[in-house]
Amino acid sequence: MSLAPSLMELLARARADLRMGVPVVLTGGDEGVLVMAAETGSQARLQRFRREGEVDLVLTARRAETLKARAYDGDVARVVLPRRADMAAVQGLADPKDDLTKPMKGPLTTRREGNATLHRLAITLTKSARLLPAALVVPVSDPRGVALRSVLTRIDAIEAAPYLLTLARxxxxxxxxxxxxxxxxxxxxxxxxxxxxxxxxxxxxxxxxxxxxxxxxxxxxxxxxxxxxxxxxxxxxxxxxxxxxxxxxxxxxxxxxxxEGRGIGLANKMRAYALQDQGFDTVEANHRLGFEDDExxxxxxxxxxxxxxxxxxxxxxxxxxxxxxxxxxxxxxxxxxxxxxxxxxxxxxxxxxxxxxxxxxx
Ligand SMILES: Nc1nc2c(ncn2[C@@H]2O[C@H](COP(=O)(O)OP(=O)(O)OP(=O)(O)O)[C@@H](O)[C@H]2O)c(=O)[nH]1
Ligand SMILES: [Zn+2]
The missing domain is CATH 3.40.50.10990 (GTP cyclohydrolase II)
Structure with a gap:
């Protein structure tokens, strides 16, 4: 048997990486993207992402609705990250805590062309890492090379699909x-x-x-x-x-x-409680964070x-x-x-x- 981690083990590693703010590489067919969680990503890594190309901030359709951004991909929205946006701006979009005090976040442009499979996988991973469901995603021309050179976890979306749908043993x-x-x-x-x-x-x-x-x-x-x-x-x-x-x-x-927290984790539940203190009910708070009522x-x-x-x-x-x-x-x-x-x-x-x-x- 090979000593290399299985795909299920790589998924566990990807969750841990995202929690630490370390990027992961997702591949599907000929395409590949670099992904970093909006909650834990750093400014230095965002700058490095920008050298690869145009960065998207992927949000759930629930979060996009609050931000009045169109979600063309059904359950997720690919927001084109403005060039001047720094990590503080990213976190302002991902985290609803200041929505009421700083409501001017748009207008946001969302992508409708292309395929959102890898972006959807990025959201699934941030959710299973119990982070805010928001990810920075940038296409890379040589995803396998990038993963190898920077020792990043690489996940193939097609191979991962069955693991994400079925319950682990x-x-x-x-x-x-x-x-x-x-x-x-x-x-x-x-x-x-x-x-x-x-x-x-x-x-x-x-x-x-x-x-x-x-x-x-x-x-x-x-x-x-x-x-x-x-x-x-x-x-x-x-x-x-x-x-x-x-x-x-x-x-x-x-x-x-x-x-914990109907499946969103304790940190997100406390974010939901903070929103409840702003006047939202338990369901609205989950939605504003980008989650469904019950995860x-x-x-x-x-x-x-x-x-x-x-x-x-x-x-x-x-x-x-x-x-x-x-x-x-x-x-x-x-x-x-x-x-x-x-x-x-x-x-x-x-x-x-x-x-x-x-x-x-x-
Ligand atoms: N996201 C979120 N989770 C909450 C909130 N209040 C409680 N919870 C979580 O809700 C869950 C309640 O679980 P349960 O009591 O098993 O489930 P239930 O859906 O209320 O159903 P029954 O109690 O069986 O009737 C726990 O995971 C709590 O942590 C909240 O305001 N927001
Ligand atoms: Zn409770």
Missing amino acids: LDHVVSARVPLRAAENARLHIFRPEDGSDEHYAIEIGRPDRSAPVLARLHSACFTGDLLGSLKCDCGPQLNAALAKMGQEGSGVLLYLNQ RDFRLGAEILRRMGFGGVRLLTNNPAKIAMMERCGISVAERVPLRVGENPFNEAYLATKAAKSGHLL
């Missing part, structure tokens, strides 16, 4: 007994995705019967709610109530999925349940999207068990928005 690393206040007979299982992304956990209460629907909760990580007791959401009380119910019934399984992948939860031997659940949730996704992934939902706890004056508007815009059940 999960390894069950270990499990051990952890007595909890809510249930003394609990075990914590660790699942590690093969693609180097975050680990996920399953807390198994008692010895649930695999042949009957198990009381289950798919809980997405919420550092602020679960650990700090934040009053802005209902996550902490939901986590505790779910475990308490499983403890009372004597069996259940709680998946703790590391999909989570619930196939993950279904896969972990299957790996643990469960085929059916009694799902503790108010979110119909979780039920639909479980069913689509072959886990039957015998019953929805409502989980309404933790309402308070600080999260009243947040919960109302989730009911009105995301279809959460009351």
Whole structure:
């Protein structure tokens, strides 16, 4: 076997590079581009990009909409970066934090000719790196040469496509007994995705019967709610109530999925909170940042349940999207068990928005 990294390993490396501000090279057919994340890129590297040609700032259509820029490529927009724009200007376009105080950002010209495949891949990578979904992209005539000379990670878009669409294989690393206040007979299982992304956990209460629907909760990580007791959401009380119910019934399984901030990461969630302080609701804040309402992948939860031997659940949730996704992934939902706890004056508007815009059940 070759010692060289596989494409999946190269994708993990590309995510790490982008987080560090290091450019990566993307290729597709005869074309190739240099890519750098708008959030972490440096002025010196932007100048180096400019020596290659005309630089585009790729944004999601969601972010482009706020900036009143036309998105000709469906879900992404290729904004022609003005020659005078420096990294501060780039970050002003990528990050909505000063949109209200400095609204004059246009008019922006977006590209409509050519192919956006590599640009779309650049956005996918910045999202999976949990950065702002915005990337600086410049075409290069000899992408393989550039990657070799500067020791940059190079990803071929066609080879990468299947890895980006399918869920990475999960390894069950270990499990051990952890007595909890809510249930003394609990075990914590660790699942590690093969693609180097975050680990996920399953807390198994008692010895649930695999042949009957198990009381289950798919809980997405919420550092602020679960650990700090934040009053802005209902996550902490939901986590505790779910475990308490499983403890009372004597069996259940709680998946703790590391999909902080509905899959955008904690830093972006805090950006969303800052926008909420400017008056935007939870959905609008995600959109202004360039994200969809919910960037989570619930196939993950279904896969972990299957790996643990469960085929059916009694799902503790108010979110119909979780039920639909479980069913689509072959886990039957015998019953929805409502989980309404933790309402308070600080999260009243947040919960109302989730009911009105995301279809959460009351
Ligand atoms: N982007 C974003 N994420 C948030 C915000 N408030 C909470 N979250 C995240 O939302 C997720 C809530 O997860 P869950 O409680 O599992 O999911 P849910 O969709 O509310 O569904 P149920 O609780 O099962 O009804 C967590 O990942 C939180 O970190 C917010 O204002 N913006
Ligand atoms: Zn929360």
